[in-house]
Amino acid sequence: MKNQKRFLFVLTSHDQLGETGEKTGFHFDEMAQPYYILQDHGFVVDIASIKGGEPPAAPMKEQPESVVRFRNDKEAMKKLKGSKKIDAVDIKHYEGIYLPGGHGAMWDFPESEGLQKVVEEAWARGDIVAAVCHGPAGLVNARDEEGEPIVKDRCVNCFTNAEEEEVKKEKIVPFLLESRLRELGGLFVSEQPFQGILVQEGTLIMGQNPKSSGLVANAILRALGVSPYNVEEQELQRKGA
Numbered sequence: 212m213k214n215q216k217r218f219l220f221v222l223t224s225h226d227q228l229g230e231t232g233e234k235t236g237f238h239f240d241e242m243a244q245p246y247y248i249l250q251d252h253g254f255v256v257d258i259a260s261i262k263g264g265e266p267p268a269a270p271m272k273e274q275p276e277s278v279v280r281f282r283n284d285k286e287a288m289k290k291l292k293g294s295k296k297i298d299a300v301d302i303k304h305y306e307g308i309y310l311p312g313g314h315g316a317m318w319d320f321p322e323s324e325g326l327q328k329v330v331e332e333a334w335a336r337g338d339i340v341a342a343v344c345h346g347p348a349g350l351v352n353a354r355d356e357e358g359e360p361i362v363k364d365r366c367v368n369c370f371t372n373a374e375e376e377e378v379k380k381e382k383i384v385p386f387l388l389e390s391r392l393r394e395l396g397g398l399f400v401s402e403q404p405f406q407g408i409l410v411q412e413g414t415l416i417m418g419q420n421p422k423s424s425g426l427v428a429n430a431i432l433r434a435l436g437v438s439p440y441n442v443e444e445q446e447l448q449r450k451g452a
Contacts, residue, residue, distance in 0.1 A: 215253060215254065215255045216253075216254050216255070216306050216435070217254065217255045217256070217257060217304055217305050217306065218249055218254050218255070218256050218257070218305055218306050218307055218308075218309065218339075218431070219256075219257050219258075219259060219300065219302065219305040219307070219308045219309070219329075220242060220245070220246065220256055220257070220258050220259070220308075220309050220310075220311065221258075221259045221260065221261075221297055221308060221309070221310055221326060221329070221349065222236075222237040222242060222258065222259070222260040222261075222266040222294065222311060222313075223236060223237050223260065223261060223266060223267075223313055223315035223316040223318070223319055223320060224260045224261040224262035224263075224264075224266050224267070224315070224319055225261070225267070225315035225316070225317075225318040225319040226267035226315060227318075228314060228380075228383060229383040229384070229385075230383075231383060234267065234269070234270055235267070235269045235270075235313060235314040235315045236266060236267030236268045236269040236313050236315045237260075237266055237267070237268055237269060237311055237312070237313035237315060237316070238269055238311055238312050238313035238344060238345075238421060239268045239269070239271060239278045239281070240271075240275045240277055240278050240421055240424065241311035241312050241313065241343050241344055241346070241421050241424045242258075242281075242311040243275075243277040243278050243280065243281040244275070244277040244424045244425050244428065245309060245311070245343075245424055245425070245427060245428035245431070246277075246281065246287065247277055247280065247281075248425060248428035248429065248432070248439065249428060249431065249432070252432055252437050252439065253437075254306075256290075257290065257295065257305070258290045258291055258294045258295070259294055259295040259296065259297045259300050260294040260295075260296070260297065261296075261297055261319045261320070261323050261325070261326065262296060262319075263294055263295060263296030263297075263299070264292070264293070264294060264296075265291065265292040265293075265294065266291070266294055267315065268313075269313045269314065269315065296325070297323060297325040297326050297329060298324075298325035300325075300329055302329045302332045302333050302336075302338070303332075303336075305333070305338070306338060306339060306435055307333055307338040307339025307340060307341065307414070307431065307434075307435075308329060308330060308333050308338070308339070308340055308341070309339075309341040309342065309343075309346075309427070309428075309431065310341070310342035310343070310346030310347070310348075310349045310350075311342075311343060311344070311346050311424070312342075312343055312344025312345035312346040312370065312421075313344070313345060314345055314380065314384065315345075316345040316346055316348045316349065317345055317348050317384045317385055317386070317388065318385060320345075320346070320348040320349035320351075321348050321349070321351050321352055323349070326349050327349075327352050327353055330349060330350060330353040330361075331353050331354060331355075331361075334353065334355060334361050334414075335355070335356055337414060338414065339414045339416060339431055339434055339435070340353075340361070340414060340415055340416070341415075341416040341417065341427055341430070341431055342369070342416075342417050342418075342427075343417065343418035343419070343420070343421075343423050343424050343427050344369065344370045344418065344419065344420050344421060344423070344424075345369065345370050345388060346369075347362075347367065347368075347369040347388060347392065347417060348369075348388055350362055350392075351388075351391050351392070351395065359396075360395040360396060360397075361415070362392055362395050362396065362397040362415075363395055363396035363397065364396055364397075364398065365397060365398060365412045365413075365415055366397075366398045366399075366400050366410050366411070366412045366415075367392045367397035367398065367399055367400070367410060367412075367415070367417055368399065368400055368401060368408060368410035368417040368418060368419050368423075369388045369389055369392060369417065369419065370388055370389070370419060370420055371389045371401050371404065371419065372387050372389045372390060373404050374404045374405060374419075374420060375387060375388075375389075377404055377405075389401075401419060402419055405420055405422065406419075406420075406422065407419070407420070407422035407423040407425075407426055408423055408426070409423060409426035409427060409430050411430055411434075414434060416430045416431060416434065
């Protein structure tokens, strides 16, 4: 359909967990679940990454249903394997940007001038800027038109310091994301570790961890004037229940 609205997802291209020798990358479910929530409501979702091409997926112990669906979806996998390089993206073609997490984002999201440019342009246009878990690492260097951090004096959220400590990566990541958002003037709102939460102020939409991904996606829909199913209803409808 020609007039379908488009939304941009941006993934990390970083695959090394510091100096540990372990692999990391983007969190597949944090990408796949919102991908289908938006697509199933009529949006075209395009995928970009910092370097372009196929971004690395973080190792997963389990394969959630959204990930299984994505891996079996030829069109979706084609988009993933041929992701657009963020430097070549024109954000004017999109209703907004969504940054899924995965620990890889902690390394290359803050350093990407291309991502910073796209986020700042989306923000200046009044478009949606959404992120979940470690995805807000892509916002730490983004500034508004007056040169202030876009998170300053706004309610924000991300993977918390307590969660980082529980997964024993607080000394591996280059910085603690919660602490950085607070330093930038963000008004940090959080839930207990590994509980889902949506934090939204205007077009800034954020979630704390993988359990928050569906909440963030539904909030994106609402911000675009679309009445979403909740996550459970969306899954039932897709199954034909």
